[in-house]
Amino acid sequence: MGIFSKWIESLDYEYCILTSCSRHKSPRSTCTSCLDICPTEAITLKNGIPVIHQKKCMECGKCISACPVQAVAGIFPKREFIQQHLVVDKDRIPSVKEMLVYARKGVKGIISEENVGEAWSETIEKTNELLKKLDMAPLSIQYKKIERKEETYTRRELFFSWKEETQSLMKEMAPAKWRFNHKDLDLSKYYQDYQFADIYLDTEKCTLCKACQKLCDKNCIQITNSHVIISAQACSACRLCEDICPEKAISVSETVRQYEERKFDIQMKTCQTCGQSFEALSDSVEECVRCTKKTLLFAQ
Incomplete structure (x- = not known):
């Protein structure tokens, strides 16, 4: 991840529920996906409409992944990848939907320095069960020491790096709100x-x-x-x-x-x-x- 990207992600931002939410479209909707998945109970219903309480929200991205109609917008936390393998972060367990998207984008497995734990193992097992039905290769697990290189830049490289990343990120900017990948978790696009x-x-x-x-x-x-x-x-x-x-x-x-x-x-x-x-x-x-x-x- 570049320096400018890291700075952007350090800025304050807020998740929000879009009007494409099924509960916005009809009072008869019974969907509670975002409420059920939120670990801090930061989402409640107000007059039948889901509302995010920003002081409780930890921007974990679980509601973005869980929403069936991609109606939760915000910055989905980035993950670390090494040679087409997802690096295990025990504090953030990915959803099966997220793993299926990664598999379609070319991720071949996960990499960890130690035992992945029960939650990660369960996610990988469920993902591989679905990948078999989708006629795709299962995700592997590698255990090994992870070596990370420090990013160093000359003044010239730093200038052009920021310029390039700025132009790329600005293309994804919507009026008054940053809009990153909440729509990227629509499985129908990939399969x-x-x-x-x-x-x-x-x-x-x-x-x-x-x-x-x-x-x-x-x-x-x-x-x-x-x-x-x-x-x-x-x-x-x-x-x-x-x-x-x-x-x-x-x-x-x-x-x-x-x-x-x-x-x-x-x-x-x-x-x-x-x-x-x-x-x-x-x-x-x-x-x-x-x-x-x-x-x-x-x-x-």
């Missing part, structure tokens, strides 16, 4: 032939209201004139579609498998109660939405 979530659609319950399509920023569910198309490659299991579906026709589960697009035919049917035409996904549906709701109301 485009795989999906990390499965979206199940109950065709008998679905009324084609399009609420799921409107709120999914990743376009995982598309409703055309003739089909419902489920494309879960970009799905990160935020479960907003599941939370907001009024008919409870959607369920989302985490998985790792080859990407597969699914299509469901939309049929034109005639309501057996009112005689009006309506669209449905199942042959067994015999009433339109209005008549079905009336039937349920009278049954109560």
Whole structure:
């Protein structure tokens, strides 16, 4: 890491929750990923919206990694790498998601001077289980003495180093806030032939209201004139579609498998109660939405 980068990271900065958070998008969202992972309880809900209390926040980056929609912005702490190996820092255990990104970027394993401990071992084991499903080589563990070289600069080298790093970092600067890599933890960008979530659609319950399509920023569910198309490659299991579906026709589960697009035919049917035409996904549906709701109301 260059001198200017080290100076930048020493500056005060604050994590924040972006409006892309599922709880910003709908009060029905049940996501608590950032709250559940925070070791200092620095994140709480205020009127249903997650809020970071800066005095408690230790900028560990766990909330950035845990957020399924990359809605926590801030400077993700840098890690040390030596010859394509991640150097163990026992105070900062990486998430499995983080390790999968590193593996895709060319990291081959980890390196440590002593036993890595139970937490690191568990992370590596889970990562390697997923890498096997992703048809990638497992991460290795090397135990050896780590030698670090001191960085020395002449006055000329120092000037050009700062200039180069400044230009590079300024390109990543957003108005009034530093914006480093909170979006870099989207696994779908790195494993485009795989999906990390499965979206199940109950065709008998679905009324084609399009609420799921409107709120999914990743376009995982598309409703055309003739089909419902489920494309879960970009799905990160935020479960907003599941939370907001009024008919409870959607369920989302985490998985790792080859990407597969699914299509469901939309049929034109005639309501057996009112005689009006309506669209449905199942042959067994015999009433339109209005008549079905009336039937349920009278049954109560």
